[in-house]
Amino acid sequence: MNNIDKLIYPQNGRRKNIFYSGKGGVGKTSMACITAVQTAKKGFKTLLLTTDPAAHIGNVLDKPVTDEITKIDGLENLYAVKIDQKKAMEDYKNQILEDVRGKFDENTVKAMEEELNSPCTEEMAAFQKFIEYAGKEDFEVIVFDTAPTGHTLRLLELPMDWSKQIQLKARLSAGISEADKEQKEKFDKVIEMMKNEEETTFSFVMYPEKTPIIEAYRASEELKTVGIKTRMIVANMIIPEEQAVTSFFKNRRNMQLKYLEEIKERFNEAVVLPVPMYERQIKGMEMLERISYNIFEKESL
Template identity: 70%
Template sequence: MSNLNTVLYPGKSGRKNIFFSGKGGVGKTSMACITAVQNAKKGFKTLVLTTDPAAHIGDVLDKPVTDKITKIEGVENLYAAQIDQKKATEEYKEKVLNDAMAKFDESTIMAMKEELESPCTEEMASFQKFVEYASSEDFDVIVIDTAPTGHTLRMLELPMDWSKQIQLKAGENAEITEEDKKQKARFDKVISMMKDEEMTTFAFVMYPEKTPIIEAYRASQELMTLDIKTQLVVANLIISEQDAVTPFYQKRRNMQLGYIQEIKNTFDKAHLLEVPMFDDEIKGMDMLNEITTKLF
């Protein structure tokens, strides 16, 4: 089983990426913010980042968060940014097509435009933004709310330049440019960092019920095909023993305890972090500070 310190904080390399994944509504954003605050309190320069357009990272931190990196007041070393998926996708498409204009004929450009309308393009664009952050040396820890799925990562292991992929399909045989090579090297570096268990932690957040456990397990198996192991699982919204004072809550707690055992059995190589249900919405630095003190 993974040790909590090794999955949460930078090791010898001095760097750590922590990805939080899981189905909608299980508390990924809250866990990303809690983990980022904890790392910042430990003295690591930390960026919490979301690629989820519906994420409420600014609500949890109770600070305005935009697509520009912002210093979060109230905790030293803490920064946040929200990737604007629509903007990132448009920039990505524009760059790919501009690069292609100089290389290909009209029919190939049309084929590329069609390829770029695929839903996968949004994931690739968001991930490319993450690559920009991850390949810089500005932060000790980057915590990402909403990890890319296995199929996105598999696509990213293909030759990274989209125009080159289309070009191969079109039967052309031009050289890959120096810029393409640099981009490929940067992607390769980040993908290899994501496979390095010391530098990257993949975590799944779930509440202790059947559907979130099944979904998390499927996604973790997909990542396993890329040699990426799940090192942390978070069982969220657990009813504590002292709160289970009515028959209803006692029954719910007993059900949760059964599912917590199932999580332990299913993710037997990962560290399990049990997070209680709080009586208030998780919001603001005071509450985040309080939670990190209780949890860690």
């Protein structure tokens, strides 16, 4: 079994969680879809989940994807879901306000409502949904297509903000409710899961160019501070050697190969997976199955 196999397939009967992060537009969604198709093909019941409000997993799969877990036609074992942040926020707010109405006076409830109308609450609501899906026991692999890097880092800091909201509720009601304790336990469990290298592969997707490398390196160093190691780097959009026939493309490919070496140097604890540029947009199950075979089963570049 090669290093990549260990990073994408479940080991020792434990579920595998694969996170793809990186700046917007580098190919995270395509890479998440390709990986989910590969693990499903290998017989693992797989959930493809996006936390990115701008994600287009439905377009890449060429199948409808909603905020309910849906089986994807055309491939056994593949399911997909997207987190609808606006809907999640409304549900989350209503749940909290429902809890405090009747216990406190109107002014206190209004103050809480105002406090809940913040971007932080929207992130919290999405995180709560993320926790709900990440805690599901009935999948052998979950592939997370995350929002751009900054959002992913915020996602990991959210339990701190969540604790503040809990403290606010505790001050008002002189104690933390059982439901809050249960939620806190779920949060802690998922954060621990993300730190467990046997269960989780955290990956950055990037182009082999200077700025994306520096940005991803900074983000990976920040992740280290919360105990999460970067295990895999996807160097995307590499010009295939057989296509580098003009001086322009030869120069571009040589530049990419130079940066590929820098990626290997900087992220020396991670496995680097080079992924070629394709001549057309990645779309549909047939193309995804072919690419997943080329990337994960054939010899890489």
